Amino acid sequence: MANTWNAVVVWALRHGPRRPGRLRAEIGGISTKVLTETLRRLEYNGLVARRVYAEAPPRVEYELTGLGRSLLGPIEAFGAWAADHGDEVMAAQDRYEPA
Amino acid sequence: MANTWNAVVVWALRHGPRRPGRLRAEIGGISTKVLTETLRRLEYNGLVARRVYAEAPPRVEYELTGLGRSLLGPIEAFGAWAADHGDEVMAAQDRYEPA
Structure with a gap:
């Protein structure tokens, strides 16, 4: 699952079969090329x-x-983590000073 | 977590602080350059x-x-999934015939 789109597309298929066009609309922000490669x-x-x-x-x-x-x-566990802690990650990025 | 090494290095630090040299030895298969970038x-x-x-x-x-x-x-959830289902993924790869 090194490619984030893998998780996004698997998650987008959780409610059942989808045609590519509808899948792309539901995901949003993915190109036809990347969706095809991911599938x-x-x-x-x-x-x-x-x-x-x-x-x-x-x-x-x-x-x-x-x-x-x-x-x-x-x-889902990763998604929940990101939703819970995304702000903390961004705050850390703001504070970051390269050693 | 799009970069797999992120998860590997976080996991390798689960037992407490580590010096880079020991971390690299414990992970195995990661270069000094990639470990430094990941950290x-x-x-x-x-x-x-x-x-x-x-x-x-x-x-x-x-x-x-x-x-x-x-x-x-x-x-850990991902690691357990990979341990439980890795064989099924590889079997699917063997069966795969491009459409």
Whole structure:
């Protein structure tokens, strides 16, 4: 999970399957290129599954796998930490004087 | 925490203050340059404190701040996830066929 977008995209899929366009709108601030790369990486790691529906044109959806769902706990723990302590981190950054 | 070394170094400081040399030995596989940059970044974010002892030569130790200690929980959650599911991720990588 070295890439922050991995956690963002897994978290954004917590409520169920999403088409890329809707996923991008819900995340906000992610480019199509970065979202596509992230989804491909998550698929490669078995955290996300890609479904293609034989419609005209074909419909593509992404969904968390069981493995992906199991990651929601640790991601939530980090998210809660960031929400609780973000201000303290920024205050430390303001005070910082290089040694 | 986008940089994985951040979590590794915070975790390595969980048992108390460490001098850089010992920290590097205990982590293993991190260069002096990367460790120094990581410690500087953690200091900047208020997660680590740097102590200099007026000895000849001066002794330098790094220690988790309270903010740094509060991050051990989420890091442990991720570590446990990786330990529990690492094999599943690697199995998925073996099965992966690009769309």
